[in-house]
Structures are given as structure tokens and as C-alpha cells.
Amino acid sequence: YAVKWALERTIRLNGPEGGVFLIADVIKEIEAVDELTVRITLNYPDATFLIRMTDNVIPALIYAGAPENEFTQGRYVGTGPYRIVEYVPDERVVLEAVPTYFGPAPKTKRIVWVIYANEAALRAAVEAGDVDIAYRTFNPVDIVDLQKNPNLQVVRGPSVSIRYLLFNVTQPPVDNALVRQAIAYAVDREAICERVFSGLNAPIYTMVPEGLPPAGASIPVFPKRDLAKARELLRQAGYSEAKPLEVNLWYTPTHYGTTEADVAAVLKQAIEETGLVKVTIQSLEWAAYVQRMSQGGFDMFLLGWYPDYLEASNYLAPWTTESPESLGTFFNRHPRYPVYKELMTKALTTLDEAERAKIYQEIQRMSAEDVPWIPLWANYQQAYLVAQKNVKGIVLDLTMEPHLDLLYKE
Template identity: 25%
Template sequence: MKLLRFALPALLLCSAMAATPGRAATFRWANDGDVNAMDPATRQETVQLSFLANIYEPLVRRNRTLGLEPALATSWEHISPTVWRFHLRPGVKWQDGSPFTADDVIFTLKRILAKDSSMRAPMSVVKEARKIDDLTVDFETFLPDPIFLQEQTNLLIMSKAWCEAHNATEPVVIGKEDNYALHYAMGTGPYKLVSREPDRKTVVEANPLWWDKRQGNADRVEFNVISSAPTRVAALLSGEMDMIYSVPPQDMARIKASPDLKILETPELRTIYLGFNFTRDALKTSDIKGKNPWRDIRVRQAVALAIDEQAITSRVMLGLGHPTWEMWGQGVNGYNAALDVRPKPDPAKAKQLLAEAGYPDGFKVTMDCPNDRYVMDEQICTAIVSMLARIGIKVDLLAQTKTKFFTKINGPNYDTDFFLLGWTPATYDAHNVLYTLLGTRNGKRGEVNDGGYSNPSLDDLIEKIGVETDQSKRDGLINQSIEILQKDLPTIPLHQQVIVWATKKNVSVAQPADDFFPFRFIQVK
């Protein structure tokens, strides 16, 4: 597939063309950060997976209310406790006109299970995929998996022939290696990639070969990266953008006051949290030599007690957050409101704990933080720096774009001492959080366990939760895991944020709680 490349004009793009329902429209929107890569196997990150889900498709997808529905598979059967049979959709074409078959599904699974794929964790339960015929595939799991269908929603299928033709049969690590699939894309989905200018603009157009019917009328979608919040808001107010995300909380009232604009708000499934590096005998950025302060539970407790999360959500986020004490929030299976009781901030007790741990004067450490990924992320980190300073922990804040941030702290580098991160469980189930963020890293489990936390008791629970089909027993196991996490504090949960988008009033979009943005629902009137 040949991609056209255009230079982005110095001035912001002109306003979107007017359109009526059923008539083709161009839709222009802006975010503060870019998609990391065009390869869906390179990173478990919402912005990337959301964008690529408009080009590539899974066997099972989410509808606009997050229910499961057929996509590249028309139906499925659970033919034994460990075998799922998927009947593939006939007549589906890749965007180059070639047929979609079972070979593509099996190839994609093998590619995702490769050592350098950051998407292998959700599929690590699969022992083998077998081709029954061109339109039938069996997935055999090692053990029964109660959320197997939910895990399929981010398995974005790639063309075996296309990857082979462009020497992209294996994913590569972003920032360390390069291949064709990082920059180009060719899927079966509702849109096809037209041009790609990293950190500037990416353009897709409607795929005329798509098997389904779009519910919207956006034939062309232009995704612009505008890192400056004032510039992003100005582009919306002037009509040069049809939508922006994220929306600075301090500008919401101004946008609401505009007769041509509207604010969209939805509680998000994502939890924002702090993480610590447990793997280093001594922290690289600390002035404490020969010791890792984070390994002492009293130090982690001190951090938790130093943070006034209510102040963060009310003052920094202007109400666009809900304080939490669990690593998954409301709307995620396994959330327990009775256990979601955050301790009150107590700086005096925090200082006492630091002294008992042997750090009466505190210590220095660097904190990694994105500045273009979450609601007020850098401002939140700045507030935390101030709160920790009051108990003697002197933090040097390293805030950077999410592209640099994720490359630094995620695998295979895991180069961080202390960090802020957010996570939306793709399956909307607690097991995804436990398995991916908190389980001991073993090549499959713990892929985004950036701090390297390891607890055999928790690992045992994670394995049991992964195969328990009795919902009552499963909920009990999840509650046990919550209690372990709240006692051991490998991470400090902060809040669930609110998704805030701003659009023109003549625009209708779906805004699901998983923060995905499906272009097929965009309607420009």
C-alpha cells in the first residue's frame, strides 16, 4: 500500500466542511499526544489501540455501550472447557482487495505471542490456534478462561501476506528497532490509512471495501497533535477543529459558554496510580546509597499518607476525578465499594514512618510522569511533589511526552524509580489489572508491572482468578487480592478520571467509558 505524505501547514487547518446526515464529511480533531505506532502489537496503550481499531479489527468487538458483538467472527462456540471455535465472516476483504482467512488469524496470534509484542499478555492463555478450514478457527487455552471473549476485543488481526511482503512478520520494540508496520497499516476495518506524520497529523479515509455499514458520515478523519492546551482550545473555539481531547478543566466553562460548542463527560474505567521500582538494590536517582527505600513498607505507607487525593481531584482536576483506594474502579468486574476506603492524609504519621524506616531526613528520588496523556497529568505530579516534600521526600519531576515516557518506563527497559501511570483493563475485569500490572514478571504475566513487584501469594490468587468460573468464588478471590494490595501497597491508587471531550454542536460521537474513539459513529450534520 502506498501512502501519501503531506506537509502540515504552519497555520492550523481550515474548518471542517459542512455536511448533512448521509452526506460525506471531513472530521478534524486534536489530541495533546500522538499515536505511538501503526503496529497494533507494539503497545498496550489506549490512544494507540483506539486509533488502530478504526483500521484493524478483532474477532469480537465492543458496541457503543461496550457490549460484545460479532466483528471478523460472525459467531463462536465453547466446544469444550478449553476450546473456543470461531466462525469467520465470509467475504471480508483486506484493504488491498485480498481475502481475509483463518490463516490471518493464526498468523496474528503467533505474531502477538512473539517475545517483543507488548500485547502478548491478554493472549498468553492460548495454547494453540488451529485452522479447521478457511473460515473456521479453534483456540485452545491452557486452562478454562472465564473472560476469554472479552480478551479478544483487542486482538487486532493483521494480514499474513502483507506482513510477509514487507518483512514485518514480528513486532519490534518502539525506539529500539524499526519496521514497515510501525509506519504503515493495512486492515479490514472501516477506515484506511492515507498519510502519517508522527507528532503532527495522521489521516484516514473511509474504506470502500468494508464489510459493515458505518453509522456515521465521516469519510475523512484528520487526527492532529496539538500539545499546547491553549492552542488546542483556540482551534476548537475558532472552528478549525471539530473536536478536541483532552480538554483542560479550566477551559470547560469557556467552552460551555460558546453557542456552537458542547462538552461531553463520561466516567472513565481508567485508574491513575503511583508505582515504585522494587527490582533495584539501590535506586538510580536517589541519594540513598546501597539501599532501596521503596522496599520498606513503612516508606510506601508514608507516601500514601502524604498524598491528599481529595485536594488533587477537587483543586487540580477541578472535580474531574473520583478518589479511590482500589486498582480498578466502578464499572470493572471485581470492584468492591466496601473496600474502597482511602486512608485520610496524615503528614505527621508519614514523617514518623519515614523515621522508623531509617530516613528521618527523607531522601531524594526522580519521578517519571507523562505530560500529554491523562487529565492534568503533569499538574497532578507537581502537586504530589509538593505533598511529598512536606514529609522530607524530595522529588525531581521528569515530565515528558507519552511517547518518551512509555518507552522509558515500560518493558523492556523498565527504566524508572518512581512513576505515575494509568490503566484501563481491556477486559473490564480485575484479572486484567492483576495479571498485567501486579503479577510477577515471567515473560507473560506482569508485562506492564513496571516496578517489578513480586508476591507469590498474589500470583497464586491471580492464577486462580484466571480459571475460576464460579462467579461467587471468583469475586471472593478478587476481594482477597484487593486486601493484599491495600496491605502491601506495591502501588498507590489515586483516582478514576472523567473523560472530557469538546465538540461542535453539529457533531455526534460515541464516547464509551473505555476512552476509545470509534470513528464509525461520527456524524457531522
């Protein structure tokens, strides 16, 4: 009953904080068969549904009579190993272990989660020993320096955060596939990772990170740097030293951190090394960036992705079937878009994981031909955790969050 009530409430609320968009369209009916069984009938087959359902459930027995805005008005509820005993916005969250938690008891009874205003303040706090753990905030220089500190341990987990270049395939001059292919050969991922991120991030050649289900879904399909090939394609597209390609490169200066301007500069240099391209760098702050992107106002632009759920489709479907216009590519107007949509629809209705992986592979191969996007790097910078030497139980997984219930100090 609690599961049925919680799901129906989530769909009914349809609020910005929840993940209702992940389940609302697909669910037709929810039935509580008995106290331990829920039957969910779908409007259409969806092989990723169970993965997207792995979220928390709130207790209907306690909250069925609560107002719909109960959890946006200062009261919090969960089913995990900790409960919130204090929350000061933009300052701290205090957690205490739940003695009646159904799983193994947390290693640490009380955790104070402190929010720092900036990277410098957090670094100073961890170096001074004022905090035991710090993560997901440091710039590359900080991480490299902290790795040299004998009093600290620096741990890197896996990353499902990626960065990439996108094209509006309806916008000249990047509406020409030869131009997009040439830029794919010209970009210098290694230079970005080394010069901007001190080697902390890693080049990627597909949009799908390794390690996501289904097994084998991720394959490298985009080419490594080849300036000669880039020049050849640009000449085929009609460009020359006398008539260079002129293209804008857009970025947003703060949303992805202070390194974004450096990324744009390295990309500009790499592409212009063809001798046949002139890149103009432009920027907008995030709110204006998103608005212009959805209106089709960019030709070539930088963006990043962190998944809504951990399955390969979440790195392909947004651009192929779900929201290509709001994400700025307008790929739904591309001649081969119906093929992508058919393949993605087939994948999402294929329960056999090996077969589904093959379909995802085909979509990736096609994307390397049509180049609506260029994957650039895996954002490992966000997967680093810095801790005092006496902190144990550090486990980082694809969620890119530490397991708080396993942490303890010796």
C-alpha cells in the same frame, strides 16, 4: 480459515505494534473446524482469553500471500465501517465509508481526522469551527473554559485510565511497610484533583476502575486521608521531627502532560504536612524514566495505566504476576508475593465471574495492607470530547474513543 491465519500470522510476527503478548503464550493450537468455526486449544486455562481475543481480523483470502511487513509499508486493511483513503503522517487521516460493510451503514460517509501539533492549536480550531470534534488532548483549564462556550458541547465519557504512586519495595526507606502505609494515609487525592485538574478528575481508592468485568471486581480498599494515622505509623517506623523520613518522589515531566510537575508538588506538600517527612522531587524524561524504573532506580514514583484489555486482571496482574521488575516495584521479592501470584493464577483459571470477582477483591484488600502502590485518581481528563452543537451521535464507552460510524451533523 481467516481467523486461524490471522492469529498464526500475529504470533509469528511477534512485532511491537501488535498485541501478540496477550495471546502468544496461552495458545497451543488453532484449528479451522469449518468455515464458521475455529477451535483454539490453550496451554493452560485462562478465563480472560475470550476478552483478549476481541480484536480485528484481516482477510486471509486477500493477504495470505502478502509479505509479513505488508501493513507497515503504507498499505492498510481492516474489517470496520471505514477504510483509509489518505494518510499523511502527523497531519491527517481521511476515512471513507465502506459500502459493503457487513453492519449498519455509517451515518457519515467521509471523516477527515486532523492531527494538531499542540493543545493550543486544537483549541483554536474547535473554537473557530474549523473542526467538528476534538478530544483527548485538552488540559484542565481548556476544558473548563470550553464548557462555558455556548457554541460548543463538552461530553465526558467513562475512564479506564488511572494514575497512581508506586514503590520499589526493595529500596530503603520505602522497603518498610509502615512507611508505605503512612504515605497512603498522607496523600491528598482531593487536592490533586481540585488544584491541578480543576475538579475534572476523580479520586480513586483501588487500582481497578469501576465498570470493568467481572461485575463487582472493583472495591475501594485504600484509606482516605488521615494525617494523625500517618504520623502514628511514621513514629512506629522510628521517625520523628528530629529524625524525619527522607524520600525521593520521581515523575516524568512531559509524557503525562504539562500538569505532572504540579501533581508532584501537591504530593510533596501533602506528605510533608505530617511534619515527619522530607520529600525531594526529581524528574527524568520518559525514555530515561522507563530505563531507570526497570533497573530499580526509584524509591517512590508516579506512573499511569491504560488497559491492554478491558478486564480487572489487567490492573492487577502486571504488578503481581507478569512484570513487577520492569514496572519498577520489584514486588516479586516481597515476602507475600507468592500469595498474590497464587491468587492471580487462581483468578485467571476461574470461569465463574462472581468467584473471580471475589478473588480480585481479596488481592485489592491485600494491596492496601502491603501498599506496593497507591491509587490516586481516575484520569477523566482524557475522556472529554468537545464538539460543535450540530454534531450528533456522540457515544463514549470504556474504550475512551468515539464511535465514528454513529457521528453525524444536523
